[in-house]
Amino acid sequence: MRLTFLIPLVVFVLMVVLLGVGLTLNPREVPSPFIGKPAPAFSVPQLHAPDEALTSEVFRGQVSLLNVWASWCVSCRQEHPLLVELAKTDRVPIYGLNYKDERNAALEWLARLGNPYRSSAFDADGRIGIDWGVYGVPETFVIDRKGIIRHKFTGPLTREAIDDILLPLVQQLKGEPG
Amino acid sequence: MKRSVRACLLVLCCGCVPVASATEIRTFKDTTEQLRYEQLVEELRCLVCQNQSLADSDADLARDLRDEVYQIIRSGKSDEEAVQFLVERYGDFVLYRPPVKPMTWLLWLGPFLALAGGLLFIRSRTRQHAATRSPELNAAERERLRQLEGDTRK
Numbered sequence: 001m002r003l004t005f006l007i008p009l010v011v012f013v014l015m016v017v018l019l020g021v022g023l024t025l026n027p028r029e030v031p032s033p034f035i036g037k038p039a040p041a042f043s044v045p046q047l048h049a050p051d052e053a054l055t056s057e058v059f060r061g062q063v064s065l066l067n068v069w070a071s072w073c074v075s076c077r078q079e080h081p082l083l084v085e086l087a088k089t090d091r092v093p094i095y096g097l098n099y100k101d102e103r104n105a106a107l108e109w110l111a112r113l114g115n116p117y118r119s120s121a122f123d124a125d126g127r128i129g130i131d132w133g134v135y136g137v138p139e140t141f142v143i144d145r146k147g148i149i150r151h152k153f154t155g156p157l158t159r160e161a162i163d164d165i166l167l168p169l170v171q172q173l174k175g176e177p178g
Numbered sequence: 179m180k181r182s183v184r185a186c187l188l189v190l191c192c193g194c195v196p197v198a199s200a201t202e203i204r205t206f207k208d209t210t211e212q213l214r215y216e217q218l219v220e221e222l223r224c225l226v227c228q229n230q231s232l233a234d235s236d237a238d239l240a241r242d243l244r245d246e247v248y249q250i251i252r253s254g255k256s257d258e259e260a261v262q263f264l265v266e267r268y269g270d271f272v273l274y275r276p277p278v279k280p281m282t283w284l285l286w287l288g289p290f291l292a293l294a295g296g297l298l299f300i301r302s303r304t305r306q307h308a309a310t311r312s313p314e315l316n317a318a319e320r321e322r323l324r325q326l327e328g329d330t331r332k
Contacts, residue, residue: 027228028228030225030268030269030271031269031271032269033265033266033267033268033269100238126239126242130242130243130246130267131267132267133267133268133269135225135226135239135268136225136226
């Protein structure tokens with residue numbers, strides 16, 4: 001007895017598995033072309049000190065995070081308490097990129113909800129955002145000692161993402177020679 | 179009654195008006211430049227609403243990226259440079275026409291593989307069919323045929 005009659009069934013099962021896996025993927029997770037590349041250079045006024053610049057030099061010599069946020073961004077508000085909590089543990093410095101925001105609104109937002117950032121760059125027209133390939137605020141970049149982007153989170157951070165991916169990665173990067 | 183007919187007509191008319199989505203007023207050196215710009219924003223994908231092109235999308239980012247493309251075209255750079263600008267930042271994902279490279283071989287060659295597979299399948303099936311059907315009649319079949327022919331002749 002030949003089993004050729006099973007071929008359509010096998011093909012069908014393979015299709016179902018393929019499409020099923022496709023359904024579980026997150027289409028918003030577009031692979032970033034920046035992973036493994038140096039952080040794009042910038043020099044923009046700080047949110048809290050318009051006369052002082054925050055430059056991408058700040059990422060050299062330390063493992064750090066760059067969190068892209070805005071006061072108009074609903075998901076940012078969702079992840080914000082987690083960032084505040086993370087900042088308190090002092091395990092990794094967090095820098096902010098205040099994306100297409102109004103200065104007063106942003107300052108007021110931080111005053112009300114807490115400021116987890118060492119400093120925030122004020123990117124009023126979103127040019128820095130474009131240079132960093134930002135397309136869905138909030139986004140969080142993990143940058144190593146050499147100033148190389150090693151990971152990017154798109155969308156709000158969750159406790160699981162921080163505990164399972166972000167902190168272990170930070171720990172690993174701290175172990176790498178600078 | 180009349181009023182409802184009019185209302186229906188009005189609704190129909192509204193449906194006919196081309197939806198001018200997300201178009202800024204732009205000035206170009208000439209039509210070629212304009213066509214280049216329009217073609218580019220048609221072919222680049224908006225990352226926010228992922229099934230729309232930059233031209234179609236009304237998202238804030240799409241507007242910013244249209245501005246970038248416009249500036250690049252206006253500054254006399256080539257289409258390739260404009261595309262490269264976006265690919266460097268957002269990856270191949272922005273291209274509705276992905277480049278041919280090892281990662282996308284399956285994507286580009288998949289349809290042809292499927293076609294070849296289908297043709298092979300059909301060929302093997304028809305051959306099998308031909309093989310099982312013997313063209314020659316055996317003795318019993320010839321006898322039966324003669325009988326049938328004899329029947330009709332009577």
